[in-house]
Amino acid sequence: AQSVTQLGSHVSVSEGALVLLRCNYSSSVPPYLFWYVQYPNQGLQLLLKYTTGATLVKGINGFEAEFKKSETSFHLTKPSAHMSDAAEYFCAVSGFTGGFKTIFGAGTRLFVKA
C-alpha cells in the first residue's frame, strides 16, 4: 500500500525566505512522486515529478524537490518565497500498484508574509 504524510498543515514564511514543505511517503514498490499546487479558486497544477533518474527534480516557479530513498522523503523547497507562492501544496505518490492512481497527502497551505 502507498501513503503520503505531509508535515504541517500550515506553513508561514516571510517574502524572500526559504520555503521548505515536508513530505514522507510509504510505498512497497518504486514510487513516482509528485508535488501539485492549488492556487485559490483554481485546479490542481503539477509543480514537479520524480519518476526515475536524477533524484533532484526541478519544477516550475523555482521549486525543486529531492527524492531521498533512504529517508523515504520528497521535500519541496524554494530558495526565496514570493507573495504569489501563497497556495496549497499537495505531495502525492503513484506506482505500479493500484493502476497508477494518485495517493495524496493532506496538503500544506503556504502563507507568505510581506
Next chain:
Amino acid sequence: EAGVTQFPSHSVIEKGQTVTLRCDPISGHDNLYWYRRVMGKEIKFLLHFVKESKQDESGMPNNRFLAERTGGTYSTLKVQPAELEDSGVYFCASSQDRGGIVNTEAFFGQGTRLTVV
C-alpha cells in the same frame, strides 16, 4: 490542446436531490480518474476508468454514487440522492498509456465544487 474540463464549476443542491458532474478528459487519454476532497481532508481516489471499463472503483463511498464513461470519452459522476456529507470538490484527471508504458503523469481538471444544503 484543451486540458481536462469539468462541468459545472460549482453546484449547490438540496439534500435528496440528484446532481451529475461531467468530465471531458484530454483527447486520446484512455485513463480517467475521479477524486474528491471533502472540506478539510485529503484528496481521495474514487475510481479509475480505462476507456469505458471501470478498472478500480474501490474508492466509491457508497451506492449513491454512479460513474459512467460512455464510449470511452467523457465521464459522468452522478450522486443520487445527495447527502450533506457529499459536499466537497470533485476532481477529474486523465492520463495516457503510450505503447504499453503507463504514463506517469495525470492531468487534473479545475474541479467541481459541490455544496449540498
